[in-house]
Amino acid sequence: MELHTDLLLDLNILSRATQKYYDRQLQPFDLTYAQLPVLLMIYESEGITANQIVAQGQYDKGTVTKNVQKLESLGYIETVPSRTDKRLRHLYTTDRSKMVIARIYGIRRDWWNHLMAAIPDEQAGQFLSQTRSLVNNAIEASRTENAPLLFYRMDLLSVNDWPGKLSLVLHAAGCNFRCPGCADRSRVILEEDARILQTEDILDQIAHRKTFIDGVVIRGGEPFLQEGLISFLRHLRRMQVPVRLQTNGTFPRQLEQCLQESLVQE
Ligand code: SF4
Known part of the structure; x- marks a missing residue:
């Protein structure tokens, strides 16, 4: 066992x-x-x-x-x-x-x-803190595992978003910035214009194209605003699909987690 x-x-x-x-x-x-x-x-x-x-x-x-x-x-x-x-x-x-x-x-x-x-006294503190981490991971995973992903567009094939590569591109809705010159202002900032794509549907589209795309590009808005993003990236890693992620850099902890778990390409 x-x-x-x-x-x-x-x-x-x-x-x-x-x-x-x-x-x-x-x-x-x-x-x-x-x-x-x-x-x-x-x-x-x-x-x-x-x-x-x-x-x-x-x-x-x-x-x-x-x-x-x-x-x-x-x-x-x-x-x-x-x-x-x-x-x-x-x-x-x-x-x-x-x-x-x-x-x-x-x-x-x-x-x-x-x-x-x-448990020996000297190991009790470490044991309890590790157990707490285990519980926190379980809570986090159960909360985000099936969280819907909010995108405003999915480009099934792009030659522009990952230099030298063919990619499927997902555009995440919502951003924590309000840049005056934002090219996608209405769709990025007004989340009501976004559509909810079910994770299974997106994964189906990717699986159908897996033989000829080089990877998936996820761009924003700010992708880390999506609660289910990390579980979604783990799905893609299991499918061995490389991912390029574009972020405005305001979620360093989540980005570090992605890099540590090799969920995205550096
Ligand atoms: S998507 Fe980019 S340009 Fe638009 S508001 Fe967010 S950070 Fe600014």
């Missing part, structure tokens, strides 16, 4: 073991593992809204709604309508929560100590 398959399997086992532990420990409080993070987020940020819990915890909205309702029905939290926006409801813990919260934190601490006993 490959290393990454092992890791995902291990994480799955860890998650299920954690759930089992918490469900058993929380039984006397009528709580489950699923409700715990929601309760703790409310306790740690009294007045938080359900939408903020969804965003901060990367949870599914339906799951948070269900757990908020359950916690309210158990008397652990109460919801209070916002004074400024009737659609918003702020969440607060009740006295029932406050009476048991220290014991709940104790359950969490015991589990954490139990797990971390497997």
Whole structure:
């Protein structure tokens, strides 16, 4: 079995073991593992809204709604309508929560100590920071993997945009500059004039031309404004299609990532 398959399997086992532990420990409080993070987020940020819990915890909205309702029905939290926006409801813990919260934190601490006993103290910091990077990568990829790409034009064949090469050219909509002399001002700056091209459709067009084009040119506007750009470039790398990217240089971190991963030609 490959290393990454092992890791995902291990994480799955860890998650299920954690759930089992918490469900058993929380039984006397009528709580489950699923409700715990929601309760703790409310306790740690009294007045938080359900939408903020969804965003901060990367949870599914339906799951948070269900757990908020359950916690309210158990008397652990109460919801209070916002004074400024009737659609918003702020969440607060009740006295029932406050009476048991220290014991709940104790359950969490015991589990954490139990797990971390497997990691030497001097490696714990590095381990946790690497795990955080892993999680951030997963969040980033799931957010951008199918993000639509906003282009205002696709030239199926060009001899001008990559000197000495035949290329397919994608023109990205939107720019963070407002240069007075911009040649494509209306299409670059007014994003409503752009059309959304589905990644699969663009990849199909490229695949059909792969035998006679030398690569793909992506120009703007500013291509890095497209959330799904890096995942799209990774698709092209897997297809072994060279890419020339034109950027106004205001996204150095993303550009560096592209160069490090060899997603674009220097
Ligand atoms: S596309 Fe280029 S010229 Fe046009 S506004 Fe953006 S940076 Fe300026």
